[in-house]
Amino acid sequence: MSQHSIEVTVNGEAVRAEVEARRTLGDFLRIDAGRTGLHLGCEHGVCGACTVMVDGLAVRSCLMLAVQANGRDVVTVEGLAHADGTLHPAQQAMKDEYGLQCGFCTPGIVMTLAALTADGARPTEAALRDALSGHLCRCTGYQGILRAARRLAQGTAA
Numbered sequence: 353m354s355q356h357s358i359e360v361t362v363n364g365e366a367v368r369a370e371v372e373a374r375r376t377l378g379d380f381l382r383i384d385a386g387r388t389g390l391h392l393g394c395e396h397g398v399c400g401a402c403t404v405m406v407d408g409l410a411v412r413s414c415l416m417l418a419v420q421a422n423g424r425d426v427v428t429v430e431g432l433a434h435a436d437g438t439l440h441p442a443q444q445a446m447k448d449e450y451g452l453q454c455g456f457c458t459p460g461i462v463m464t465l466a467a468l469t470a471d472g473a474r475p476t477e478a479a480l481r482d483a484l485s486g487h488l489c490r491c492t493g494y495q496g497i498l499r500a501a502r503r504l505a506q507g508t509a510a
């Protein structure tokens with residue numbers, strides 16, 4: 353199997369690796385880059401747990417190949433909080449609104465909400481529901497997640 357040299361900016365840090373063409377971005381991030389905050393659930397684009405940001409857009413890392421991320425800017429959930437530990441507003445809103453229980457789905461949901469509300473964007477209720485429909489959560493019943501999403505969309509999250 354041929355190997356490819358890639359360099360990906362992960363949470364502001366250059367990560368270089370030799371990867372097989374078939375390696376997914378999700379596996380690259382967890383195994384090669386050591387960013388285990390993203391979770392791999394279904395591994396075929398259904399659950400949303402593996403969502404990260406690539407060049408500012410929410411992407412399912414199980415559906416993107418590592419070689420496709422070569423030269424791009426990737427942010428995982430570890431890259432959201434400030435160095436002093438202050439949470440990103442999407443994280444804070446999920447915490448404050450009890451949007452998580454076991455936490456398996458949470459990194460993906462946080463990344464989707466962060467991408468959706470980046471640069472002060474105020475998505476509509478329909479857009480929030482549409483984006484969250486791509487995330488499976490077996491624990492919460494979604495009400496806390498929706499409250500967190502609405503707070504973010506209204507710009508009232510910390």
Ligand code: FES
Nearest residue numbers: 393395399400414
């Ligand atoms: S692991 Fe990627 S969508 Fe489920």
Ligand code: FES
Nearest residue numbers: 453454489490491
């Ligand atoms: S909090 Fe457990 S799957 Fe969502």
